[in-house]
Amino acid sequence: MTDARSDKGRASEPVAFGRRREDRQGRSVRIAAVGDFHCGENDGGMYREAFARANDEADILLLAGDLTRRGTPAEIAVVCGELMDVRIPILAVLGNHDHESGQPEKVNDALRARGVHLLDEAPFELNEHVGFAGVKGFMGGFGRYTLTAFGEGETKAFVNTTLDEVQKLEYSLRRLSTPTRVVLLHYAPIMDTVMGEPEQIFPFLGNDRLLEPIDRFGAAVVFHGHAHHGTFSGKTPAGVPVFNVSMVRVREDTGAELYYVHEIEIPENSGRAEQEPEPGVETPTAAERAGAGSA
Numbered sequence: 001m002t003d004a005r006s007d008k009g010r011a012s013e014p015v016a017f018g019r020r021r022e023d024r025q026g027r028s029v030r031i032a033a034v035g036d037f038h039c040g041e042n043d044g045g046m047y048r049e050a051f052a053r054a055n056d057e058a059d060i061l062l063l064a065g066d067l068t069r070r071g072t073p074a075e076i077a078v079v080c081g082e083l084m085d086v087r088i089p090i091l092a093v094l095g096n097h098d099h100e101s102g103q104p105e106k107v108n109d110a111l112r113a114r115g116v117h118l119l120d121e122a123p124f125e126l127n128e129h130v131g132f133a134g135v136k137g138f139m140g141g142f143g144r145y146t147l148t149a150f151g152e153g154e155t156k157a158f159v160n161t162t163l164d165e166v167q168k169l170e171y172s173l174r175r176l177s178t179p180t181r182v183v184l185l186h187y188a189p190i191m192d193t194v195m196g197e198p199e200q201i202f203p204f205l206g207n208d209r210l211l212e213p214i215d216r217f218g219a220a221v222v223f224h225g226h227a228h229h230g231t232f233s234g235k236t237p238a239g240v241p242v243f244n245v246s247m248v249r250v251r252e253d254t255g256a257e258l259y260y261v262h263e264i265e266i267p268e269n270s271g272r273a274e275q276e277p278e279p280g281v282e283t284p285t286a287a288e289r290a291g292a293g294s295a
């Protein structure tokens with residue numbers, strides 16, 4: 001699978017995987033999504049067959065973070081083994097558990113070596129119609145009770161971590177040229193899908209600052225994890241469907257063995273959209289475009 005890794009600090013182009021599933025005339029895309037399966041060192045074989053079924057049931061597999069318990073090299077090796085038979089593209093963001101051992105780069109390296117595309121590094125275009133953007137996200141709370149960057153430096157650093165994630169998501173969505181955009185997160189962007197968890201921990205389950213780019217770019221659907229005991233589905237203020245695909249929710253609320261499959265219909269007139277200009281980059285005029293050579 002294409003390695004979309006960017007040089008450190010330099011954004012890479014969105015990856016175009018090419019058309020798939022032409023047997024359905026490309027009029028829909030089926031997305032399998034799950035997070036929070038928390039593989040331990042002794043879990044080898046637990047999910048391998050179920051993941052392999054995604055080859056027939058979906059066009060692409062999304063992993064919404066917390067793939068491991070503590071983010072150790074041994075655990076991520078188990079995860080890669082579980083994904084061994086998956087032949088459709090796999091996209092992932094990490095979760096907080098994948099950071100626990102302080103080695104997220106080793107986790108990322110192992111996933112890249114398996115061919116998993118890390119959305120935190122670059123967006124991904126499945127075909128000319130549907131593209132994917134994603135970040136881990138962070139916590140901070142919802143609505144009028146969202147933590148603000150006021151007071152101690154530690155508080156500002158905490159809030160700025162979320163703001164950095166929001167900016168990365170915005171940039172990633174902007175770079176997609178597909179008319180349909182799908183978002184993958186670990187933390188929740190709305191309060192609806194954390195309902196069911198103890199109210200006291202809502203601020204640690206997500207942050208609705210992530211909503212702004214999601215609604216502004218008109219995402220088709222959002223998937224996240226982290227809130228194991230939250231609610232399976234909700235909507236953003238602009239009406240974008242949001243699914244909490246932590247494994248416990250998928251199993252209990254859909255009856256599926258491992259992942260939720262969501263189908264996106266592609267409109268008849270769907271075609272590649274005009275990519276939004278990079279900030280600070282002038283957009284060529286139509287005349288300049290027409291006269292552009294291939295050099």
Ligand SMILES: [Fe+2]
Pocket residue numbers: 036038066095097226228
């Ligand atoms: Fe989790």
Ligand SMILES: [Fe+2]
Pocket residue numbers: 066095096097186225226227
């Ligand atoms: Fe988590």
